[in-house]
Amino acid sequence: MIISLLNNKGFTLVEMMFAIMISLLGIFALLQSMDVITQHNVKNQMRDEAVKIADVRLKSMREGPFVENIVYIPYSTVHNESGVRSYVVRKSMTALSVNSRELIVNVGWAYKNISSHHEVRTIKSR
Structure with missing residues (x-):
């Protein structure tokens, strides 16, 4: 009787393997969710930077002189402060x-081969 009581203490190898598998599944799910959260944060940061760039460019166009003749305005590439991302x-x-012109600024960027853009418009009159 004493021997059977001593053998019932603790976990079997199968129980330990099952517990480890469940723990690993939970850890992998947590890591995957962290990756999704990081991607969403980067996308939001890039969108916020694009909005700032568009606002600054539109403000400079509004504050500039009134343009009589409409001319082609070449596009430009802007890098963020760290120089990692370009717009x-x-x-x-x-x-x-x-006596009035519509001013348009469109800022485009790509993240993980997905292109996005932000556009702002305003009207300038004499």
Whole structure:
């Protein structure tokens, strides 16, 4: 009787393997969710940087002189402060009337081969 009581203490090897497998599944699920969270944070940071770039460029266009003749405005590439990410900025202008112009700034970027863009518009009059 004493021998059977001593053998019932502790876990069997099968129980330990099963517990380790369940723990590993939980850890892998947690790591996967951390990767998804990181990707969403990077996308949001890139969008926020694009909004800032577009606002600055649109403000400089509004504060500049009124343009009589509509000319082609070449696009430019902007790098963020760390120089890691780049954004393509396209500025354009459309004549609405003799005294007003529509100013458009479109900022594009790519993350993990997915292209995105942010566009702002305003009207400038004499």
